[in-house]
Amino acid sequence: MSSQSPRRVIPIKAEPPSNLSAAERSAVLEACARLKELPGALLPILHAVQEALQFVPKDAVPLIARELNLSVAEVHGVVSFYHYFRHSRPGRHVVHLCRAEACQALGAPALEAHAKSSLKIEFHGTTADGAISLEPVYCLGNCALGPSLMIDEELHGRVTADRFDALVSQSRERA
Amino acid sequence: MSGLGGAVKIYVPRDAAALSVGAERTAQAIVTQAQRRGVAVELIRNGSRGLLWLEPLVEVEVEGTRMAYGPVRSEDVAGLFEAGFTSGRAHPLGHGVTEQIPYFKRQERLTFARVGLTDPRSLADYVAHGGYRGLRAALALKPAEIVAAVTASGLRGRGGAAFPAGIKWKTVLGAEASQKYVVCNADEGDSGTFSDRMLMEGDPFVLIEGMTIAGLATGATRGYIYLRWEYPQAKLALEAAIGAAYAANYLGPNIQGSGQAFDLEVRMGAGAYICGEETSLLESLEGKRGQVRFKPPLPAIQGLFGKPTVINNVITFASVPIILDRGAEYYQHFGMGRSRGTLPMQLAGNIKHGGLVEIAFGMTLRELMEDFGGGSLSGRPIRAVQVGGPLGAYLPESQFDTPLDYEAFAAVKGMLGHGGIVVFDDTVDMAAQARYAMEFCAIESCGKCTPCRIGSIRGVEVIDRLIAGEQAAKQETILRDLCETLTYGSLCALGGLTPYPVLSALNHFPEDFVKPVRASSASG
Structure with a gap:
């Protein structure tokens, strides 16, 4: 029966469009994959992203949100709360x-x-x-x-x- | 004991304060000079002894006695070798036997007994100097007996609020839950304080031991150290020590074969002063904005991830092993009134001999600043002292005889807090300091409650108008009214205590607020 109506996969967690470079995108995904099982993983992930990229790019926020099953607002709220996280690339x-x-x-x-x-x-x-x-x-x-x-x-x-x-x-x- | 095949043991601190004035270059110069001269040297990177004006403080072990030289810059090293410092000979930078230096000798080092003495990366050194005796004692006790010992010692939270530690622990012990937590508040954000940092860098095992005992006492099997990002050296020291403790079964699923488990990890903060407030810290550990929670429920009932949680400051946990080892009475007999034991005071700001002074409660502020501190660094008269961090009161000269005791400070509308003492000379502009206190509250407010979030911004504006002389009497009335709103209407100590520095500046130094022509503001 099921073979007669092949299930259509509806991507409900499509990757949000972004301007991240391939290297930035993979750094963010690597940090998420490595740390997301930790209880309270968001701060460790943001630290890892900033350590890799020197800042937390705006377009990393939806990506992290998707990986942690959080809303973009929740992740943005955390990034913007803490003085240490930078939103733009710093000097050397x-x-x-x-x-x-x-x-x-x-x-x-x-x-x-x-x-x-x-x-x-x-x-x-x-x-x-x-x-x-x-x-x-x-x-x-x-x-x-x-x-x-x-x-x-x-x-x-x-x-x-x-x-x-x-x-x-x-x-x-x-x- | 003897070094590597008779090598001379030389100690150069890896404490962040020592590094900030060149300890790394000094250590490298010692290695280079020793090689050039064919002297066998065993270099040990200890914590700081806390005589910070002498950093980098180099110690040489001569026949089992440690001789101090400092401050030793890298360019001084060749001269020290020429003078024979490896045999403890005299040199203009020499101070004799370290432990006979009056600043050190007059202290009562309980919690800081090993800081600066041992190699903080060596578990064997820790154990050789009395480490893990407290844990051993605790493993032989029932949880309720451990809690009873901590209660009997009179230990109060050293983070600032001074709440009795035993009562917190008892609440967690009595709470039924599938998981409980032990959380260390290492978000030492108060300006003028650095005792947590020195302890974590100089004797990280004692913190680990204290937290493990807290786990045994309350049935908690997971611990977190929430550390501020500004302390990268402390992070390295803690992570090395945690690794060594796991390797030797002092952490993990079966602590010293007891069948009891305790896991511990370090989590980094991200530059929010408010995360030193315990409920805000717990929110942050959960991966959220560090916003203060309503209490009740207390963290001891519903803390991290909604589970019963012991949350204490670094020094509080670090004071526990000695209580278990030497007994509650031993600890309890130090101190005065309801303030028992010792408090590591930190002399900071414009002070000649800044550093860490661990003494029993009861000495006066003046004795500490003059006998230990040696007066101001600038040589000018001391005009104001802020005790207890950015939320502590500014004390004028007339209050310098207040004894260092939680209740005595409360009586002069001040607070001892985490033991930080920031000294200002007579060039200080107290109106600028009051303005800064409001500005700091505005920058660091978590935003949850209105008096703190908006009141602090209005506070800056009112102080600006006051010092500009725009209807000054009216502005002062508004400022006092605003401070009352902050005091009684704020959810936590940030908004609730910001009036302390503001009003103490206004009450004790009113002349600074009425200068007709003011010099450019110190904080702009």
Whole structure:
């Protein structure tokens, strides 16, 4: 009987259209495949995507939603809630500059002003040469040796304006 | 014991604070110089001793005694070899025997006993220094007896709220469920605090041991450490230690042959201060926006994935092994009043000798800042001190004699919180600090309740008008009214306590709010 009326497969979870490159798409799918069985998998997946691509592309959101059987709104809500997840590609190096009280007590506001003027960008911006993105951060746990900043995952304490310039130019020289 | 074939043991911390001032280059320079000079050296990457102004603090073991040199930059290393530091000889950077340095000697290191002393990647070193004795004791007890010991010790949550740990554990033990969880709040977001980070980097096994004991005590078989992304070194240390603990059956399906199971993993946060609030942290662990939950139900009844959950701070869990090992009475006899045991205080900001000071409750703030801290780093008078993180009050000089005790701080409308002390000299603009407190609340609000979400933004605007002198008396009335709404109308401590720094600045330093011509704002 069933052979007389072949069942039509109706794709209810078609892959949403996207502008992701093939490499981006496979990085997102790889992260989902590897981590989606974890309880509370969404944050680990977003971390894995950002680690692979340096940001969470807008078009990755529907793809992740499909893989986790969540709504796009749910995934978007999570990506946008957390300050750490970036929605656009950053510069080659990300400088996280501490704005919190312990660093304020040692001149963080002046360092922030120097950083913005010397890089000619505001927070969340990227320098014209694509080398450096500047982000605020609220405590790096280095409160006895401030002012502090983190370049990529490298922490620096007692950062003066001169030291800031030296660290930035070292980063520029690195790939 | 002796090193590799008589090699000299040299310790260079891998603590993030030490790395931030060049410990990695110092370690490399020591290896290079030792090779060039044909000196056999065993380099050990320990945690930090907590004398952070001396970092990178290099220690050399001479006949079983550790001698301190610091701060040692990479360019100082050749000179240290010339002076014979490998035999403990004198040098301008020398400080003698590490444990005789007054800053260290005057402390009561219970929770931090091994931090800086041992190799945090070595399980054998941990066990050799008294590690896992607490677990061994716990395995011989019934769950209710473990809970009773923690209750009797008087241990209160070290995250900030100071809720008695034993009561939380008892609730979870009494809850019936197919699965229970142990969650460690390692989202140490308060500015001025770094004790969780130092402990996780310097002695990760003690946290693992404490959480395992919590699992045994409550019948929970799964644990999570929720760690902030800003702590990549802590992540490496924890993951290495968890791997070693699994390999030696200190974690897994059959802990030390007891038939009891406990699994543990690290999960990373993503830069949301609010996730240090326990219900928001649980939401985040579940893969959601970190929005605060209504209480009740308490996490102990319906926590992670709706199951009974023990959730405590890093230092709370890390204090448990010694309680099980040495007994509740031993721990209980430190401290004062209802604040029992020790609290790792963190001296931060504009302070000469910043670092970690673990002492029994009861010392005054002034003693801590002057005797340990040595006054301000700038050499200028200390004008204000913020205790307890960004939601803690700013204390003026007249309150510096407050003893470090949860109740004594509550009495001056402050809070001890997680033990962070941020020192400001007399160049601080307290109106700017008040404005920043509101701004921070606006940036970090989870958005669930209106007083915090909108009140914080209105708070920034009102403070801006106040300091611009636009109908100042009226603005002050509005600001105080707004703070009352935040205090009583907010769902959690972020909105509820933001008035602490704001009002303490306004009450103790009113002159900063009425400057006719203000210097450019510190936080803009």
